[in-house]
Amino acid sequence: MKMQAVAQQAPGGVETMELVERDRPQAVPGKLLVRVMAAGVNRADLMQREGRYAPPPGASPLMGLEVAGVVEEVAGESNFQPGDAVFGLLEGGGYAEYALMDEALAIVKPDPLSWVEAASLPEAWMTAWFNLAEKAGVRAGDNVLVHAGASGVGVAAIQVAGLLGAQAFASAGSADKLAFCRELGAAQVFNYRQAPAFGELVKSWGGADAVLDPVGASYLAENLQALNPDGRLVNIGLMGGLKAELDFGRLLMKRISVIGSTLRPQPLETKARLAAALRERILPGILDGRLRTVVDCSFPWSQVQDAHQYIADSRNLGKVVLTMFPLQAG
Incomplete structure (x- = not known):
């Protein structure tokens, strides 16, 4: 047929x-x-x-x-x-x-x-849960920096951070997108076009314990600057390039973990676990209005x-x- x-x-x-x-x-x-x-x-x-x-x-x-x-x-x-x-x-x-x-x-x-x-x-919420809850180990009281906060994954990640008891910071490229991120629960926001050196800005808010980044190379140095000791950088995309210089001194002194992550190649067992999280942890919040x-x-x-x-x-x-x-x- x-x-x-x-x-x-x-x-x-x-x-x-x-x-x-x-x-x-x-x-x-x-x-x-x-x-x-x-x-x-x-x-x-x-x-x-x-x-x-x-x-x-x-x-x-x-x-x-x-x-x-x-x-x-x-x-x-x-x-x-x-x-x-x-x-x-x-x-x-x-x-x-x-x-x-x-x-x-x-x-x-x-x-x-x-x-x-x-x-x-499925894609956005399972990606957000996988990388924040599992890969980055986000827990109550953490600060989470979500880049591209108005994207599909960003929208989910801001809300998943809140679901885990963490505080979300978000970046986006326009005033309406920043306002949108705040509506979703982001405590602090910044326009990446106006603040390309965002590391110190995020530090002034208390720093990030985890960063969810779909940009990649061009954000590496500022992400490391923004992270607190024992911070976790989870990279999920390459919009900003493939290669960057890594400051190993900052990596070692802060004890930062750099994690590369993609959902599509994960084994079925992992995806099934994430589908269960979507069904049992996220969907009830969507249905009762706690999540959007x-x-x-x-x-x-x-x-x-x-x-x-x-x-x-x-x-x-x-x-x-x-x-x-x-x-x-x-």
């Missing part, structure tokens, strides 16, 4: 993406076939589109790491059945009418959540080029989501 999907002939700009016909995947034991209703868009998708982030071995070559949809088929014994509404993380393949989802990562969609809201949750889902906007998947450009231009406050409603309804 065939399906529609977003694909490329070769890596490149947004213009390389187009709707094409592909073979529909089939459910296998442990993997659900999901009819996709909405798919989250992430910077990892932009990197894959550009040829800078290859899918792991065995994963779909199509972009798309998180979806919400309806179980279409199961194979063998399963805790799910056709017709169940679910959302969850994927290895890839979310930009399509149908996608395979590991059953261990599937979460039942509560009725109050829209398809768009559900599709916006923040979707900036959604695009019909026929406008996937516009969605990618919107994120590339850093225009989003929170998540951007593709919707498949018109095609599914047809």
Whole structure:
């Protein structure tokens, strides 16, 4: 059977993406076939589109790491059945009418959540929890510096810090984004365009015990300056370059831990643990209003080029989501 999907002939700009016909995947034991209703868009998708982030071995070559949809088929014994509404993380393949989802990562969609809201949750919130709660070991009383605070991951990280009893500081590139970060609970904010040497500023607020950084090389020196003794720097992205000079003196004297982290290559067991944290620790807070889902906007998947450009231009406050409603309804 065939399906529609977003694909490329070769890596490149947004213009390389187009709707094409592909073979529909089939459910296998442990993997659900999901009819996709909405798919989250992430910077990892932009990197894959550009040829800078290859899918792991065995994963779909199509972009798309998180979806919400309806179980279409199961194979063998399963805790799910056709017709169940679910959302969850994927290895890839979310930009399509149908996608395979590991059953261990599937979460039942509560009725109050829209398809768009559900599709916006897995990547950002699981990334935030993984890197703050597990990698950085954030605990009550810590100060956490979240760079790109108005991004999808940043929005989740500010709130996860609060959930863990920590205080969040956030960086962003405009006044409206800074105000947005404050609304989400950030105690202090700064415009990285106006304060490129932010280390001393953060120190004046009490310093950071943990930093969540998607920027990389260009922020290394200031991150080390901002961190308190025994601080943890968790790098999750390379927006600011691949290489930087490391001041080992500062690293040693402060006893700083530098941690590199990506979610996509993690083993299924780790992702399943994070899915459980999303289901048990985060989702209840979203449903009772203590935590916010923040979707900036959604695009019909026929406008996937516009969605990618919107994120590339850093225009989003929170998540951007593709919707498949018109095609599914047809």
